[in-house]
Amino acid sequence: MSAGVRKAIVPVAGLGTRFLPATKATPKEMLPVVDKPAIQYVVEEAVRAGLDDVLFVTGRGKTSIEDHFDRQPEVEDKLTGDAGKADLLSRVQASTSLARIHFVRQGEARGLGHAVLQGAQHVGSEPFAVLLGDDLIDERDALLTEMVGVQQRLGGCVIALMEVPADQIHLYGCAAVESIGETDVVRVTGLVEKPPTDEAPSNLAVIGRYVLAPEIFDALRVTAPGRGGEIQLTDAIEALIDKAGEGGPVHGVVFRGRRYDTGDKADYLKSIVRIAADRSDLGPEFRDWLGEFVADRLPHGDPAEPITP
Numbered sequence: 001m002s003a004g005v006r007k008a009i010v011p012v013a014g015l016g017t018r019f020l021p022a023t024k025a026t027p028k029e030m031l032p033v034v035d036k037p038a039i040q041y042v043v044e045e046a047v048r049a050g051l052d053d054v055l056f057v058t059g060r061g062k063t064s065i066e067d068h069f070d071r072q073p074e075v076e077d078k079l080t081g082d083a084g085k086a087d088l089l090s091r092v093q094a095s096t097s098l099a100r101i102h103f104v105r106q107g108e109a110r111g112l113g114h115a116v117l118q119g120a121q122h123v124g125s126e127p128f129a130v131l132l133g134d135d136l137i138d139e140r141d142a143l144l145t146e147m148v149g150v151q152q153r154l155g156g157c158v159i160a161l162m163e164v165p166a167d168q169i170h171l172y173g174c175a176a177v178e179s180i181g182e183t184d185v186v187r188v189t190g191l192v193e194k195p196p197t198d199e200a201p202s203n204l205a206v207i208g209r210y211v212l213a214p215e216i217f218d219a220l221r222v223t224a225p226g227r228g229g230e231i232q233l234t235d236a237i238e239a240l241i242d243k244a245g246e247g248g249p250v251h252g253v254v255f256r257g258r259r260y261d262t263g264d265k266a267d268y269l270k271s272i273v274r275i276a277a278d279r280s281d282l283g284p285e286f287r288d289w290l291g292e293f294v295a296d297r298l299p300h301g302d303p304a305e306p307i308t309p
């Protein structure tokens with residue numbers, strides 16, 4: 001059995017152009033999903049999977065992420081004296097006590113592989129997780145926990161895969177796989193970053209969760225720029241496929257649960273509606289309203305006049 005998985009790398013240096021102008025002065029990772037920034041859900045997921053150390057790979061304009069995971073004594077002091085605010089106080093403090101949080105700057109935007117490589121010194125020689133901030137996995141679906149378990153059992157690297165429609169595979173890394181006789185775990189035999197539909201080896205997309213062997217850092221150091229002229233994590237993982245015991249093999253966990261791409265506007269809205277509707281405090285009132293709203297608009301109600309974005 002390989003060493004336990006304790007550390008996570010979370011790349012957050014990306015620009016968030018898809019959400020402009022909202023992301024002009026606010027990092028995309030800080031956009032709220034109900035009442036927490038999207039990035040906090042990602043850290044909470046890592047903690048639920050047993051990780052206790054998170055390294056953010058950040059860039060210019062991202063300091064509010066550091067502030068969010070830091071203490072805020074002025075607000076805490078104010079809430080401490082107010083018995084009725086105890087719940088709010090614990091929610092404010094929660095983000096600061098989730099895990100040990102560290103930051104390193106990427107410096108130049110040279111791709112996801114380059115971002116992960118910035119964590120080499122911090123991670124050292126243990127297997128570790130990578131969580132991409134745009135992907136939210138519903139907390140009832142323990143994907144990362146399962147991936148950590150597979151890595152401990154089979155060694156090497158483990159990536160999360162999800163079936164997507166053929167016309168969307170060009171947006172993702174794509175895996176060729178073979179069965180190992182298990183329902184949701186497959187061996188990865190090939191990986192290609194964002195292939196055109198007619199060159200995709202399958203409809204299995206790489207989604208933003210990885211549990212990687214430390215040998216990935218050496219692979220990244222010699223990975224030439226790939227798709228988009230960037231150093232691709234996908235290419236470095238592909239290089240480990242045949243290296244059993246030296247970073248390989250690579251397995252995929254096929255995820256069939258609820259995933260939201262918060263970098264996509266429609267999916268971002270779905271994540272908010274889903275989480276709000278299921279929350280014990282907001283859910284009852286919100287579900288009632290939602291039911292009325294949907295009955296009013298669909299299928300026979302007149303849609304309201306469109307609002308110009």
Ligand code: G1P
Pocket residue numbers: 112132134135171172173174193194205206207208232233234
């Ligand atoms: C990155 C990876 C890609 C993966 C995707 C998942 O792409 O390079 O392989 O499928 O994340 O969200 P990005 O979406 O950052 O362009």
